[in-house]
Amino acid sequence: MEKIFAWLDRRLxxxxxxxxxxxxxxxxxxxxxxxxxxxxxxxFFLIIAFPPVPALAAAVKPYTAQILMPFRLTMGLMALYAAHSIGYHLARSYKLDGVxxxxxxxxxxxxxxLPVDIEGKGLALPMENLGGGGMFVAILMAIVAVEILRFAKEKKLTIRMPEGVPDSVARSFEALIPAGVIIPLVWAVRHLAGFDIQHAVTQLFAPLVTAGNTLAGVLAPILLISLLWSxxxxxxxxxxxVARPMWLVLLDQNIAAAAAGQPIPNIAPEPFFQWFVFIGGSGATxxxxxxxxxxxxPYLRGVGRAAFLPGVCNINEPVIFGAPVMLNPLLFVxxxxxxxxxxxxxxxxxHLGLVTKPYILVPWTLPAPIGAYLxxxxxxxAIVLAAVNILIATVLYYPFLKAYERKLLKEQEDTP
Amino acid sequence: MKILLVCSGGMSTAIVVKAIEQQAAKTGRALAVSSVGAGEFPAAVKGGWDIALVAPQVRHRLAEFQAAAAEAGVPVALIPPQGYSPLGGAVILAEVDKLLN
Known part of the structure; x- marks a missing residue:
């Protein structure tokens, strides 16, 4: 056991x-x-558009298209929002202008x-590339753009304003030369050479997304997360x-299928782990x-009671550091x-279709059965499955906790 | 004294904030304790704190927090794991006193 912890500390x-x-x-x-x-x-608008109660579902059916609009313009354009905010954070990390x-x-x-010309309506941007499907492209382009910005700044390829020009005005010119590089560059690759960046990047990451759905692809993050928390x-x-972009692509495919009324394809977007595995926090505590x-x-009882409500909300630092579970050979298994x-x-x-695959992201602090249901x-x-899983974890913890309890009680006796 | 706590999302530190406040109330100390998530830390640390405390589960990001706190001139310390619990207020305050004196 000591060897495992030493390995964790030195290698993983x-x-x-x-x-x-x-x-x-x-x-x-x-x-x-x-x-x-x-x-x-x-x-959440997806739940409203397709409520789990049949009577309600029938009542909202005529309005489905309108109800889904907020969903389509937020979740459906996820990569668009992500591109901007990744670019912002990366620029900030270089101490460049975030905006x-x-x-x-x-x-x-x-x-x-590639905008599409629609007769009588003008040009339209196909939304499918701007949603979760375009996530990896958004990441790549944000990195390319900010690296060019950084390069220009480092090599002093900026238009400098004379003294006395307000800072904010001067800053707005700093991005001028980088923009003059980035825009023609992407344009030349995509629109002149006709290289479909979206398609190529999606193809490149397709195996990773497929792997994330397999049993091994589910177990790998579970084991890594548990080992790190231990x-x-x-x-x-x-x-x-590392895993969240992939989880979001899986989620996006699921949610798109749900909105189209088709069977949900993917098992393992993030809610899989959140509501069925890490119930009460990592380690299913x-x-x-x-x-x-x-x-x-008395000590374990005190920590247990104080950690109960946070645990229901999936916050388990109190028990991890309080019990402690951290570096505790008796609770490691x-x-x-x-x-x-x-x-x-x-x-x-x-996989066997006994429970619907998760496709909605709900706040992670909800109690697990409610989160699983939504x-x-x-x-x-899903509620039954979550309950069964809680029971399994409890049974598994029992003998190990008993051994730890005996150790604590004995120590208590030994210290007068 | 003003203490700022930082963890990953600012959730679990909120529990520890309460533990510190309870301990301070018990001993009659005047304290202002607050918690933030890692993302808000660089901005929040500029708020005139006496010390910033880093939760043990994000200790691998200590260097990042130290850099941000150094700009604001705030000393940074790690919260000892055994203090990071609803019952750990006393441990943390003892550690803070040791560091600041």
């Missing part, structure tokens, strides 16, 4: 944290997180699209830095907290094995 954590703190990945993470409120609120970075990233991204490192924020609240050890087992069960339940568009079987 440095690699993972360096990855998650890499400048571009960090900008992608912060940029995408900024779009989450739009995705959550936007996708200039955002605007240039947005322009570079939009230039990869050493007290915020696993989901580290792993999410809700069951552990309940057991602790009833413990014979259920902390890592529990979520993995729940992941396997949930994957099969969804995330699956109102499937009551």
């Amino acid at each position: 954590i440095p690699v993972m944290t360096r990855l998650s703190e890499q400048r571009h990945l960090r900008a992608v993470r912060d940029g995408i997180i900024a779009t989450i409120p739009l995705i959550i609120v936007g996708s 200039a970075g955002g605007v240039l990233a947005l322009a570079a991204f939009l230039l990869t699209s 050493a007290g490192i915020h696993g989901d924020s580290v792993v999410g830095t 809700l069951g552990l907290v309940c057991l602790m609240a009833l413990s014979q050890s 259920p902390f890592v094995a529990g979520p993995a087992l729940m992941g396997v069960i949930t994957w099969f339940a969804m 995330a699956t568009g109102g499937d009551w079987r």
Whole structure:
């Protein structure tokens, strides 16, 4: 056990944290997180348009198209928002003007699209490339645009204003030369040479997205997140830095299918982990907290009770650092094995069609059964699955917690 | 004394803020404690704090927080894991006193 923790500390954590703190990945993470409120609120309109109660569903049916508009213009344009906000964050990380970075990233991204001429209506931009499907393109173009901005600034390729010109005016000219490079560059590649950047990038990342849906693709992030948290490192924020763009593409495909009334294709967008695996927080600690609240050890009981309500809201730092679970050899096994087992069960339940695959992003602080119900568009079987998973985690934690409890009680006796 | 706490989303530190406030009330100390998520930290740290405390689960981002706090002239410290719980107020305040004195 000591060897495992030493390995975590010396090998896994440095690699993972360096990855998650890499400048571009960090900008992608912060940029995408900024779009989450739009995705959550936007996708709620999907529940309104297709309510889980048949009578309600029939009543709103004539208005489906109107109800879906907020969804289409938020979630449906996810990559557009992401391009700007990734550009902003990346520029800020270089101490460049954030808005200039955002605007240039947005322009570079939009230039990869081909407007379509619609008779009598003028030019229209096809929305499909601006949603989740265009996420990887948005990331790429934001990085290209801001790197050009940075290069121009470093090489002093900027138009300098004479003294006395207000700062804000001078700053607006700083982006002029980078814009003069970025726009013709993307235009030449996409519109003169006819190279379909959207198609190429989507093809490039297609295997990754497919892999994310497999049983192994589900277990890998679960194990990594659990291992990092067992050493007290915020696993989901580290792993999410890399995995979230892929999870969003999976979510986008699911939500598009739901809006079109087709079967949901993907098992593993983020709500899969949120509502069926990491119930009560990473390590599926809700069951552990309940057991602790009833413990014979006054210390565990105290922490368990204090950590119960946060646990219901999927916040589990109190139990991870309080019990502690962190670097605790007695709780390590259920902390890592529990979520993995729940992941396997949930994957099969969804693969076999026993439970609807999740397609709605709801705020992560909801209690798991409610979150599971909403995330699956109102499937009551999701509540059952979440409850079964909580039970499994609890049973698995029980013998290990008992052993830990005995150790604590003995220590208490030994210290007068 | 003004203390700023930072974690990933500002959620779990909110619990620890309460623990510190309770401990301060018990000992009759005047404290202003607040918590933010990592994304808001660079802006928030400029608010005239005496010390900024980093949650253990984001300790791998310490360098990033230190850089932001250095600009604002605020000292930064890691919260010891055993203090990061609803019952850890005393541990954290002891650590703060040790650092500032």
